[in-house]
Amino acid sequence: MTIESPSHPALLIDLYELTMAAGYFEHKIESRASFELFVRSLPPERLFLLAGGLESALNYLENLHFTGREIDFLRRERAFRNTPESFFEYLRAFRFTGDVCAFPEGTVAFAEEPLVQITAPIIEAQIVETYLLSVINFETLAASKAARTVAAAEGRGVLEFGTRRAQGPEAGLRAARAAYLGGCIATSNVLAGFLYGVPLAGTSAHSWTQVFTTERESFEALLDSFPESAMLLIDTYSTLQGAELAANLGRKIAGVRIDSGDLLEQSRQVRKVLDGHGLHETKIVASGDLNEFRIADLVAQGAPIDLFGVGTELATSRDVPALNVVYKLVELMEGGRVTYKTKLSEHKAYAPGRKQVFRFSRDGRYHHDLIARVDETYPEAESLLRPVITGGKRTSARLSLDDLRADAMANLAHLPEEYKALQGGAVYPVQKSEALSRLDDEVRERCSAEVNAGTPEVY
DSSP: OOTTSOSSGGGSSOHHHHHHHHHHHHTTOOOEEEEEEEESSOOTTOSOEEOOOHHHHHHHHHHOOOOHHHHHHHHHSGGGTTOOHHHHHHHHTOOOOOEEEEOOTTOEEOTTOOSEEEEEEHHHHHHTHHHHHHHHHHHHHHHHHHHHHHHHHTTSEEEEOOGGGSSSHHHHHHHHHHHHHTTOOEESOHHHHHHHOOOBOOOOOHHHHHHSSSHHHHHHHHHHHOTTTOEEEOOSSOHHHHHHHHHTTOSOOSEEEEOSSOHHHHHHHHHHHHHHTTOTTOEEEEOSSOOHHHHHHHHHTTOOOOEEEEOHHHHTTTTSOOOOEEEEEEEEEETTEEEEOOOOOTTTOOOOSOEEEEEEEETTEEEEEEEEETTOOOTTSEEOOEEEEETTEESSOOOOHHHHHHHHHHHHHHSOGGGSOSSSOOOOOEEEOHHHHHHHHHHHHHHHHHHHHTOOOOO
């Protein structure tokens, strides 16, 4: 079992997706539908997002099916009391057969840009909504937080330590994967190393030090067991005394960790102690409720910290714990006829029709994006929505997380610094094409006329 294929993934779904599917089936609604998944607006704390979660989503789509036990469970549910048996037989043979276009993982993204576009028979497209929203939302959230944190460290390594504070073990694993995508250099989550090849890092807990009669014994025992990699946690009792004790062991020490107190002043004192004993190569790791703002402040003040361990703030994206991500119907196709779909609810309107997002660059830097209709072309720009599944099957081999991470770092390098500021900063320009704006106006006008006439077709 991998995180992309947990037990009973077909039932990781909101009930109404299945009741709608049953209704479509019973009423023989067999239209081919296009849905787009996007973030309505960026929270004020984010100037950009880093698209994440696609690999997990693709694995889910390729392997999605209902088992006999799951179907028997659904049969017993009150909501399906009047559902015909033929629907459950349909579920028994269910597979995703649709097409998917998406932003590659690690792509810088902004509000209203479709991160994933699904075109499939309406039942299939409806059933996958919940899972796609969940995985894209969370991994994008965590990858974006990681990218900000790594940027704040200005080249010093960031270690992901957040599983124990995540909203459950699965969230911790997803956060570890996404954090590496966003630029962290390692994680403490061993399963992330096993499944994805994320480099592992760790030190020891205060309990290790407390188990031994003396702090010195604890340090020596750890160095005996892990002579090449041991990181000594030196603040169980007194950070400065711990540093002096470690430095006087007369042994090579890979690193020391400070987990509390005034990290700026303590790191300066510890560096002085280590250097005074010739331990110039010994790294200083800082941890303890760190986030991008505290890290930026420490870096700006010249704290001699080599590595930052970030846990709760990263794994939970504490300042922005959720994105306004939605999955909306934009087209229905039946009998060769396309009907464009939108809704006019206040603050929830969106542009109809399948789209393509074009990214324009100047002098090697991203300049602006254009959200356009799917059939528009702009040869001078990069098309961001790319085919990843056709007829239910991947269009290319699965990429390693290291390859995706390299792409993410390249993406971030092309985004001008004014759009990566932790606070303030400029808003990256995202425009809509004239053709898309015209279609939007036409659909809205028709919708208003049909609503007034009492025969709405577009919603």
